[in-house]
Amino acid sequence: METDVPEFTPNMKGGYKQSKLVAEKLVMAAQERGLPANIYRPVRIMGDAKTGVIGNLSDSLCSLIKGCIQIEKFPTLDIPITVVPVDYVSQAVIHLSRQEKLLGKAFHLFNPHLISWQTLFNQVRSLGYSLEEVSYDNWLAELKNQVSQHPKDKLYPFLLLFSRSPNNLMAKKPLFDAHRTFEELASTSIVCPRVDTELLPTYLAYFQKIGYIPPPDSTNTL
Structure with a gap:
């Protein structure tokens, strides 16, 4: 809940x-001393909803x-995916921070339009990419194989380490x-775009435009 105060627990790793x-x-301590401050807890922040520009492609x-x-x-995998575009987050934070009645509170910047892992990759497939759905163990084995075949490629070792981390994206x-x-945002024009129909197509189009991902017909040549 936005009203919950987080506490340290032994299983809080990393x-x-x-x-x-x-x-x-630290923010709470400042609030207790009279400093006007809020706490904002966003989920994964991605690129601009209109242009798709993402500053951190190593995300x-x-x-x-x-x-x-x-x-x-x-x-x-059976996990939900939720992302928020940076322009939505910035607009929301600015609006909420200017409401004097809201000072001292916490806000969750969250996209209510969750999508499934399967929906994410169905969207990728719809662009013409040939992707085979395999078990997690088979996928991990293929990833290890790519690491051995491409030792200088930084992507595969990163994904291998990331997939083994207890706090990775694929963990529940x-x-x-x-x-x-x-x-508080209901009376404004600040609305978080849907992930499936608005954000994913925009981000994937941007990935293709800058060459971050190859054209669909060239994946088998990598």
């Missing part, structure tokens, strides 16, 4: 998660899509609520 907690505790989701296209396989995530954020 510096990334721990640094998030420390940062929130794990971008790398995973690219890697699956290159090896022409994606793993069978807890559900969380964003009612306060949605209610």
Whole structure:
């Protein structure tokens, strides 16, 4: 919940998660001393919703899509995918931060239009990419094979390490609520675009435009 105060637990592994907690505790300490401040908890922030421009192409989701296209396989997983475009996040944060009545609160910047892992790669397939759905173990074996065949390629070793991390994209995530954020934005024109029909096509088109992913008919030559 947006009203929950996170606490450290022994199973909170990794510096990334721990640094998030420390940062929130510092903001809360500042609030207690009278500093006007809010806490914003976004999910994965992606590129601009209109242009598709993404500043961080080394993001794990971008790398995973690219890697699956290159090896022409994606793993069978039962996980939801949610992303928010950077322009939506910036507009929402600016609006919420200017509401004096909301100072001292926390907000979840979340896309209500979740999509499944399968839907994500069906969208990729719709662009003409030939992708075989395989078990996670088979996909991991193929990834290891690519690492051995292309030792100088940074993408495959990254994906191999990433897939073995307990906090990776493919690990199940807890559900969380964003009612306060949605209610405060309901009277504005700030609306998060749908992932399946608006964001994914835009991002994939941008990937193709800049050569981040190859044209559909060239994947078998990599």
